[in-house]
Amino acid sequence: AQKVTQAQTEISVVEKEDVTLDCVYETRDTTYYLFWYKQPPSGELVFLIRRNSFDEQNEISGRYSWNFQKSTSSFNFTITASQVVDSAVYFCALSGLSSNTGKLIFGQGTTLQVKP
Amino acid sequence: DAGVTQSPTHLIKTRGQQVTLRCSPISGHKSVSWYQQVLGQGPQFIFQYYEKEERGRGNFPDRFSARQFPNYSSELNVNALLLGDSALYLCASSLVPVGYGYTFGSGTRLTVV
Numbered sequence: 001a002q003k004v005t006q007a008q009t010e011i012s013v014v015e016k017e018d019v020t021l022d023c024v025y026e027t028r029d030t031t032y033y034l035f036w037y038k039q040p041p042s043g044e045l046v047f048l049i050r051r052n053s054f055d056e057q058n059e060i061s062g063r064y065s066w067n068f069q070k071s072t073s074s075f076n077f078t079i080t081a082s083q084v085v086d087s088a089v090y091f092c093a094l095s096g097l098s099s100n101t102g103k104l105i106f107g108q109g110t111t112l113q114v115k116p
Numbered sequence: 117d118a119g120v121t122q123s124p125t126h127l128i129k130t131r132g133q134q135v136t137l138r139c140s141p142i143s144g145h146k147s148v149s150w151y152q153q154v155l156g157q158g159p160q161f162i163f164q165y166y167e168k169e170e171r172g173r174g175n176f177p178d179r180f181s182a183r184q185f186p187n188y189s190s191e192l193n194v195n196a197l198l199l200g201d202s203a204l205y206l207c208a209s210s211l212v213p214v215g216y217g218y219t220f221g222s223g224t225r226l227t228v229v
């Protein structure tokens with residue numbers, strides 16, 4: 001079975017603080033893909049990053065960075081110097097190749113509130 | 117280029133009624149997937165279509181059905197609506213069905229009363 005766990009339900013920080021959103025996944029597939037999406041109040045899921053299981057290189061994009069560790073089955077997301085516009089629900093998702101469908105398994109989401 | 121468009125944005129239905137939701141993928145994208153997101157939870161996979169064929173189905177009852185048209189747009193139908201069907205229904209499109217980035221629409225907010 002495939003599963004994604006986002007243990008942090010809600011996080012509240014003050015603007016300019018760094019914040020890390022945790023994601024732990026379970027899969028028996030050797031080839032799989034991990035994603036992070038942002039969902040603002042408007043409801044649309046905004047794609048942030050995709051990582052395949054063979055690429056453990058960490059990635060940085062502006063204030064965003066991702067730490068992928070297969071040894072601990074984690075794919076954590078860090079926002080540096082958070083801003084009020086970062087307030088949203090963030091979802092981690094997994095897609096295993098064995099399903100042959102591209103089906104995304106989402107975590108429960110982490111609500112991030114950035115206060116001015 | 118237009119993103120994934122869904123219609124309607126909101127609707128209210130009565131228990132027992134039927135509803136049809138529509139999705140137009142990004143131009144060139146041949147795969148369309150549907151997700152249900154109940155308030156406070158992550159989206160749950162309902163269907164995936166690719167090249168007009170059903171490629172995958174989630175754990176939803178037969179009251180849920182979908183199809184994809186020659187222009188790759190898609191419809192999701194839900195019959196005999198229940199209160200528990202109230203949710204945000206999201207459509208996602210991608211170039212290929214597996215391993216590619218998925219672009220989501222803004223969703224249809226369905227309320228069943």
